[in-house]
Amino acid sequence: MSAYLELRNLRKEFGDFVAIDNISLRIEKGEFITFLGPSGSGKSTTLYAIAGFVEPNAGDVLLNGRSLVGVAPNHRDIGMVFQRYTLFPHLSVAENIAFPLRVRRRPKAEIEAKVAQMLELVHLTPMRARKPAQLSGGQQQRVALARALAYDPQILLMDEPLSALDKKLREDIQGEIKRIHAETGVTIIYVTHDQEEALRLSDRIVLFNHGGIEQVGTGEDLYDRPRSSFAAGFIGNSNLIEIRLDAGAAHLPDGTSLRHFNHPDQGAKRLMVRPEDMHLAAEGIAGQVTERIYLGDVIAYTVRTGWGQDLSIRAQRRAAQHQAYIGETVKIDFNREQAYIIPE
Amino acid sequence: MLMEFSLLGWWRVVLSAVAGLAALFLLAPLGLLIALSFDSSQWLQFPPPGWTLQWYAQVFADPNWLASLLTSLELGAVVTLASVLLGLLAGFAIARGSFPGRETLRGFFLTPMIMPSIVLGIALYAVFLRLHLAGTFLGFVLAHLVLALPFSIVAITGALEATDKSLEDAAMLCGAGLWEARVRVILPAIRHGIFSAAIFSFLTSWDEVVVAIFMASPGLQTLPVRMLGEVRQNLSPDIAVVSSLLVLGTLLLMGLAAIFNKDAKR
Numbered sequence: 001m002s003a004y005l006e007l008r009n010l011r012k013e014f015g016d017f018v019a020i021d022n023i024s025l026r027i028e029k030g031e032f033i034t035f036l037g038p039s040g041s042g043k044s045t046t047l048y049a050i051a052g053f054v055e056p057n058a059g060d061v062l063l064n065g066r067s068l069v070g071v072a073p074n075h076r077d078i079g080m081v082f083q084r085y086t087l088f089p090h091l092s093v094a095e096n097i098a099f100p101l102r103v104r105r106r107p108k109a110e111i112e113a114k115v116a117q118m119l120e121l122v123h124l125t126p127m128r129a130r131k132p133a134q135l136s137g138g139q140q141q142r143v144a145l146a147r148a149l150a151y152d153p154q155i156l157l158m159d160e161p162l163s164a165l166d167k168k169l170r171e172d173i174q175g176e177i178k179r180i181h182a183e184t185g186v187t188i189i190y191v192t193h194d195q196e197e198a199l200r201l202s203d204r205i206v207l208f209n210h211g212g213i214e215q216v217g218t219g220e221d222l223y224d225r226p227r228s229s230f231a232a233g234f235i236g237n238s239n240l241i242e243i244r245l246d247a248g249a250a251h252l253p254d255g256t257s258l259r260h261f262n263h264p265d266q267g268a269k270r271l272m273v274r275p276e277d278m279h280l281a282a283e284g285i286a287g288q289v290t291e292r293i294y295l296g297d298v299i300a301y302t303v304r305t306g307w308g309q310d311l312s313i314r315a316q317r318r319a320a321q322h323q324a325y326i327g328e329t330v331k332i333d334f335n336r337e338q339a340y341i342i343p344e
Numbered sequence: 345m346l347m348e349f350s351l352l353g354w355w356r357v358v359l360s361a362v363a364g365l366a367a368l369f370l371l372a373p374l375g376l377l378i379a380l381s382f383d384s385s386q387w388l389q390f391p392p393p394g395w396t397l398q399w400y401a402q403v404f405a406d407p408n409w410l411a412s413l414l415t416s417l418e419l420g421a422v423v424t425l426a427s428v429l430l431g432l433l434a435g436f437a438i439a440r441g442s443f444p445g446r447e448t449l450r451g452f453f454l455t456p457m458i459m460p461s462i463v464l465g466i467a468l469y470a471v472f473l474r475l476h477l478a479g480t481f482l483g484f485v486l487a488h489l490v491l492a493l494p495f496s497i498v499a500i501t502g503a504l505e506a507t508d509k510s511l512e513d514a515a516m517l518c519g520a521g522l523w524e525a526r527v528r529v530i531l532p533a534i535r536h537g538i539f540s541a542a543i544f545s546f547l548t549s550w551d552e553v554v555v556a557i558f559m560a561s562p563g564l565q566t567l568p569v570r571m572l573g574e575v576r577q578n579l580s581p582d583i584a585v586v587s588s589l590l591v592l593g594t595l596l597l598m599g600l601a602a603i604f605n606k607d608a609k610r
């Protein structure tokens with residue numbers, strides 16, 4: 001069965017620089033997909049290739065089985081909300097939303113009905129006569145969203161639409177975007193470098209790094225079962241420890257052996273434990289507390305181990321059997337089920 | 345150091361006096377000329393023995409003056425139109441294009457601004473003689489277009505570069521073709537730049553005299569060319585009247601520009 005949107009081995013070079021290489025991805029209708037990654041990782045280039053502003057050097061973009069390569073952006077029937085404010089400054093809010101329908105020469109009555117419906121969708125009906133310059137940044141992006149959805153596009157692309165807004169407003173509009181996704185059922189591809197935003201919004205996350213796809217999966221997949229150290233480090237915080245697995249035990253760099261490691265693999269491996277899965281204990285990895293930050297619900301410790309690595313621990317304030325202070329020597333342990341061997 | 349005008353003490357008086365004198369020095373000749381246009385003496389006597397509108401009536405009744413006024417207006421209008429259209433095309437190429445030599449092209453477009461106009465006049469005259477364009481309206485238009493185009497390109501390129509390219513991309517994703525997007529979205533967004541381009545183009549042609557002398561023929565003279573001729577032959581109050589009208593026309597245009605710019609900022 002073919003996917004709704006399919007990317008096949010996409011490659012794009014700018015001069016000597018390979019922006020994306022061998023990008024393959026299948027997206028189902030109605031999904032909310034996030035392209036997550038650091039800047040320069042190729043996520044925006046991939047998005048612009050779908051939009052039609054970047055012509056790939058190799059590979060294909062298929063929508064409903066039809067290739068989009070060579071199709072001009074204005075014939076792709078794709079909606080997009082940009083990072084910058086792109087409302088047309090000389091048109092009112094209502095005229096901005098009506099623009100794509102006017103370009104398509106839809107009948108007047110239909111345009112009016114659709115504009116009213118879209119204004120309702122983004123809760124901006126009272127602002128319909130305002131000019132973009134009279135709106136706040138958040139309102140402008142909501143109008144841009146309404147404009148991009150007015151013509152019922154096959155896909156909605158969003159290129160870091162909230163990066164110019166402050167945190168509180170960003171969270172409000174994230175909620176609004178989720179609601180609109182649920183109400184309209186539109187397929188959304190959302191680009192962000194903010195992992196929290198990606199976790200909050202998406203059905204699936206596509207993690208980009210160095211112009212390639214590092215991992216595709218749900219937020220839980222990426223957080224609990226990262227396929228690489230990069231994925232483990234980019235989504236959330238993690239402690240990565242070099243270990244050697246041997247006969248049911250893990251040997252640490254300082255010679256400590258942790259027992260009850262029943263992992264099928266043997267030899268040198270990289271172990272990941274999330275800070276919230278570590279705790280102070282009577283037995284375990286020895287180290288000295290170098291930092292202690294009281295955060296209300298949790299206490300964040302930094303502990304320097306015998307081999308000089310800093311481990312992060314987030315201990316529940318109430319659950320902490322042991323409290324430790326800076327300079328104190330402590331032992332750290334973790335549940336074996338929460339330890340994860342990175343399969344790279 | 346921060347200079348605070350209110351803290352300067354008696355220096356304030358000196359500074360104000362210097363500024364006032366400078367302004368007087370710059371504006372007095374213009375004021376004198378305007379006063380002379382209402383002077384009842386035909387020998388441009390000052391102070392005027394009496395006031396009259398008779399020279400204005402005389403100028404407006406003179407077919408030669410009216411003919412050159414019309415020539416200047418027509419020329420200005422055609423040059424403005426051509427300059428804005430070409431300026432738009434060149435502006436899109438410079439601001440949006442990516443091709444080797446783009447910055448060189450940008451510099452090249454500006455050369456008429458720094459070229460001595462007498463050299464330009466002679467060079468154009470030499471070429472136009474061969475092409476049988478000397479003394480024709482088309483020749484005049486082309487010559488003034490060379491001078492006006494840099495102003496137009498600077499104004500429009502600047503406005504385009506200040507306008508986000510994403511605006512164009514957004515319009516295209518909305519379903520508009522590239523040029524439809526540019527006409528329906530980008531042109532309104534840069535309208536103040538287009539307006540400046542038009543005003544500067546018109547003014548460039550309107551008061552240009554050096555190149556115009558080479559392009560003019562007895563039957564085709566712009567207002568400044570005829571004025572220069574008149575001044576050389578006989579100093580009559582007509583000159584004062586036409587000068588005053590030129591100043592008035594320029595002031596009106598600048599006022600219009602100011603109102604428009606204020607509107608664009610809102």
